[in-house]
Amino acid sequence: MPHKINRTIITAFLISISLSLGVNVFADQYTHDIKLTKFDKPPAGEKNNINKIANAQRKLQALRYSSKNARKLRNVHPKAHGCVNAKFTVNKDIKKELQVGLFSKPGHTYENVKIRFSNATTEISDDIDKTRKSSRSRGMAIQIPNVEKILGKKVLSIPRQKGTQDFLMINQPTFAFKNVEDYLEITNLQIAELELKGEIPSSVLTFLGFSKEGKPTKHFREAQIIGVLSNTPLADPLETQYFSAAPFLFGDNQVMKFSAKPCAETAQVTPNDPSPDYLRQAMKKSLNEGEACFDFLVQVPPIPEGNFSEILGLEDATFEWIEEQTHLAEFPGKFKKGISYTKVAQIMIPKQNFDTRANDEACENLELSPWHSLAEHQPVGSINRLRNPIYSESAKGRKNRMGQQMKKKNQIRQKN
Numbered sequence: 001m002p003h004k005i006n007r008t009i010i011t012a013f014l015i016s017i018s019l020s021l022g023v024n025v026f027a028d029q030y031t032h033d034i035k036l037t038k039f040d041k042p043p044a045g046e047k048n049n050i051n052k053i054a055n056a057q058r059k060l061q062a063l064r065y066s067s068k069n070a071r072k073l074r075n076v077h078p079k080a081h082g083c084v085n086a087k088f089t090v091n092k093d094i095k096k097e098l099q100v101g102l103f104s105k106p107g108h109t110y111e112n113v114k115i116r117f118s119n120a121t122t123e124i125s126d127d128i129d130k131t132r133k134s135s136r137s138r139g140m141a142i143q144i145p146n147v148e149k150i151l152g153k154k155v156l157s158i159p160r161q162k163g164t165q166d167f168l169m170i171n172q173p174t175f176a177f178k179n180v181e182d183y184l185e186i187t188n189l190q191i192a193e194l195e196l197k198g199e200i201p202s203s204v205l206t207f208l209g210f211s212k213e214g215k216p217t218k219h220f221r222e223a224q225i226i227g228v229l230s231n232t233p234l235a236d237p238l239e240t241q242y243f244s245a246a247p248f249l250f251g252d253n254q255v256m257k258f259s260a261k262p263c264a265e266t267a268q269v270t271p272n273d274p275s276p277d278y279l280r281q282a283m284k285k286s287l288n289e290g291e292a293c294f295d296f297l298v299q300v301p302p303i304p305e306g307n308f309s310e311i312l313g314l315e316d317a318t319f320e321w322i323e324e325q326t327h328l329a330e331f332p333g334k335f336k337k338g339i340s341y342t343k344v345a346q347i348m349i350p351k352q353n354f355d356t357r358a359n360d361e362a363c364e365n366l367e368l369s370p371w372h373s374l375a376e377h378q379p380v381g382s383i384n385r386l387r388n389p390i391y392s393e394s395a396k397g398r399k400n401r402m403g404q405q406m407k408k409k410n411q412i413r414q415k416n
């Protein structure tokens with residue numbers, strides 16, 4: 001099912017989907033030895049491939065970034081539109097069967113919640129690439145503190161976890177790569193692209209087997225998602241819906257995907273001549289004028305008889321759970337219909353000025369990961385297993401670099 005995709009859009013999107021490339025990863029360890037859920041079905045050899053990707057990230061890091069970089073930023077989503085303070089309130093009337101994990105205290109308000117809005121590029125760049133007129137994938141990352149204490153429930157025991165429940169989302173219901181195998185292929189191509197500096201076609205075009213006519217000849221589902229991701233306009237980060245894309249546990253015997261949706265419909269008018277940081281400006285204006293609100297929704301399908309993993313696409317992050325209508329064109333074998341969203345909580349972002357140097361600094365220092373989670377919401381599936389070592393190693397990398405810089409500064413001060 002070939003889908004024609006504008007070559008320039010794909011090329012522009014190249015940068016933004018270079019997910020995780022350049023991560024300073026020294027991990028040899030696989031998923032930090034966490035017991036996998038009964039919904040995980042890793043293929044033979046996966047551990048090996050995750051380690052290969054983790055080590056490849058280190059190489060990409062060396063190829064991409066000069067050591068003169070003033071400060072090491074996140075290797076994916078480095079550009080924040082801003083971090084905001086919020087409250088996360090579980091519905092008072094949440095159905096009994098949905099009172100699971102974080103949602104087990106009806107009416108409870110989690111305070112001091114942080115939300116970081118970002119672009120999914122690997123570099124700090126304009127919010128819209130004007131030369132190519134392409135947009136970018138966007139992120140919304142929520143961190144709810146003290147859940148372990150408040151709920152008296154276990155969080156997953158991985159390095160750098162501080163008893164929080166994090167929810168990381170992008171503004172599409174599917175991820176651009178289906179599993180570890182896909183990711184290894186694109187990672188290797190990106191290394192080749194960087195090493196051969198323009199002598200071979202772009203890694204994404206190669207990954208999709210792009211023909212001279214501008215059509216992919218393989219990975220058609222990925223091509224479809226990449227095309228949509230790079231062409232989704234956005235007026236204000238507070239005005240779009242975000243999705244987990246990958247599945248997570250919902251108690252011992254069920255799985256969920258989650259989503260944050262603006263409480264009210266919005267007009268979504270992108271400015272004619274957007275400034276490089278227009279999304280920060282838009283969010284600043286909105287929150288100077290008043291509060292913002294998102295409904296937090298979950299999809300919790302019944303577990304089907306038979307091969308539930310395949311029927312629900314649990315090992316495939318390009319698989320969509322559709323309520324009624326898909327965000328993409330229907331793609332055979334890549335969706336399950338009739339999985340409805342239920343509102344379980346509300347996120348209130350009070351009127352505030354987040355655009356200060358101190359707040360940006362605190363925002364930069366946040367560490368978010370899908371594996372910062374209650375055991376009852378453990379990440380599930382191939383792409384999530386891959387993310388386990390990557391996020392903590394990335395955070396460790398940027399913190400180590402900062403530590404070294406502080407030490408250098410102090411040494412210089414002492415000398416003087």
Ligand code: HEM
Pocket residue numbers: 019020023073074075076077116117118138139140141168169170175183243244245246317366367368383386387390391394395398
């Ligand atoms: C369902 C798929 C995915 C979603 C929804 C997602 C979403 C996000 C979001 C929203 C952030 C920003 C977090 C923040 O604001 O601090 C982020 C960061 C990051 N992502 Fe992903 N991501 C996905 C898959 C991946 C994959 C497959 C990799 C690589 C293996 C990856 C690597 C990273 C890294 C390294 C960071 C920065 C971590 C840090 O330094 O704190 N992501 N991701």
